[in-house]
Amino acid sequence: MANTAALQQAVKGLDLGTSRIVLATLNGQKVNFTPQLNAFVDIPYSKMTEQMLTRENILHAVEGSHIYAYGNRADEFAKFLEGDTRRPMQSGLLNPAEPKNLQMIELLLGQLCGKARNGEKLCLSIPSAPQDRGSDLIYHERSVHGIVEKLGYQAQPVNEGLAIVYSELKDANFTGIGMSFGGGMCNICLAYLGLPVLTVATTRAGDYIDHSAASVTGETPTTVRLHKENAAENGFALDGANGGAIDRALSIYYADVIETAVTALQTAMAESKKLPRFSGPIPIVCAGGTAMAGNFLASLRAIIDRTRLPVTISEVILAKDPLNATAKGALVGAMLNM
Ligand SMILES: Nc1ncnc2c1ncn2[C@@H]1O[C@H](COP(=O)(O)OP(=O)(O)OP(=O)(O)O)[C@@H](O)[C@H]1O
Ligand SMILES: [Mg+2]
Incomplete structure (x- = not known):
């Protein structure tokens, strides 16, 4: 691997998320994160x-x-104009209903990443294809790859679930399950010694929770989202005792999101013909904004414990910095491949 000074010059990690885009860069021994709203x-x-x-x-x-x-x-501005922001991405991929999707991503990435220095490498997160959207993923991946290359970078993709493993499971030899609960998607990767054994995604995540809870309470998705995100102030937690109508709806759709993700993992594992023989129980590490709600880990653990999986799960933990873990993992991915 190259020395630290050379690395600082030569690599960037980028999380291209439905809600937020985060750039990770090296600053000595530290990692700096710069987020932009993808709107x-x-x-x-x-x-x-x-x-x-x-x-x-x-x-x-x-x-x-x-x-x-x-x-x-x-x-x-959206608040002030009494409207909603427009979103270049939806459910983890370029938003087909937004004609300015690529133009806006190009502007955002230009601002965030700048032009590459000579030979600079940029590793960017790519989701797994949601069901029946394999061809959409090809379009998404090639398009964003093109934008990054136009900025002069050597672009390199990393699966979002694998990025969580790279970011959080170094001490477990990059062996375990990474789950990124974001805005548009839940991305899951089972990795063995840093290699992705299987990856799978669902489109039930933060946006799904907001829209579904808004639909049954008569609130707007933005009101629901702000309530959900201000958990520390409002005391929102899954199955919390202090339930108003929004909290009850949020708890129900959160449980739905977690169950859908665990079922997708179970199905993918059952269908996989190449599960390695693990020498012991393996950890699950969660990241993404949606995983930050109170009682999230306990709810996930309870559902994992009553689901038959072909591997034993040791612990279910939260990434140290859930909103930045994908970007950090992308940076680690770029460094591992130098
Ligand atoms: N404190 C919080 N509690 C609950 N949810 C939160 C909190 N903070 C952010 N969120 C939710 O997390 C989601 C955004 O998370 P994140 O930034 O990980 O998504 P993303 O990477 O942009 O999307 P994706 O990975 O799905 O493409 C949004 O739905 C947001 O409402
Ligand atoms: Mg994400």
Whole structure:
């Protein structure tokens, strides 16, 4: 492997998520993370608006009579304009209903990653194909690969579930199950000594919880999401005692998300013809924003314990930094392959 100074020059890790894009870079022995919201708003052009956005350092692009404000501050604008942000991605892949999908990803990645220095490597997370969307995944992967290469990087994909294993299971010799519970997807990878034995994904994750809970409570998905994310203030936890209508709906759909993920894992393991012989129980490590709710791990553990799996699970743990684990894993992936 190259020395530390050379590594710092030569590698980046990128988590291209449905909700957030996170860049991981090396800073001495530390890893720095830079997030951007994977969202934008369309504002009518006026010179004054453009000047205001520039003064406020809000990322934006002018196109004819439109200004597209994108990234971290897009949410503020959506609230102020009483609308929702537009999303370049949906369910882990490019959003087919959003005509500006690639253009916005290109702007976001240009801002976040910048142009590559000579020979710089960028490892980026790619989800597993959701059911019946294998061809959509090919389009997604080739398109984002093209954007990264246009910036001058040597692009290298890493499965999102495997990235969680790279990030969190070094002490277990990269052997175990990584589960990333994000906004659009749950990505799962069973890895053995750093090699992906199987990968599988479901499209029931944070967005599904928000939309389903909104539908049955008459709230908007954004209201539900903000309530869910402010768990520390509102006390939201799965099966918590302090239940209003939103909390009850959230608990029900959270249980649905976890059950769907565990069933997908069970089915993939049962169908796999190449499960290695593990020398002992293996850990499950969870990451992603959706895994941050109170009682999440206990609920997952309870469902794992009543599910027949061909391997014994030792512990079910949460990544140290759940929102940044995929990006860190992508960075580790780039370094492992130097
Ligand atoms: N504290 C929290 N409690 C519960 N959910 C949270 C919390 N913080 C963020 N989330 C949810 O996590 C999701 C975003 O997580 P993450 O950033 O891991 O997704 P992503 O990587 O962008 O998406 P994906 O991996 O599915 O493409 C959103 O649904 C968000 O509402
Ligand atoms: Mg993710």
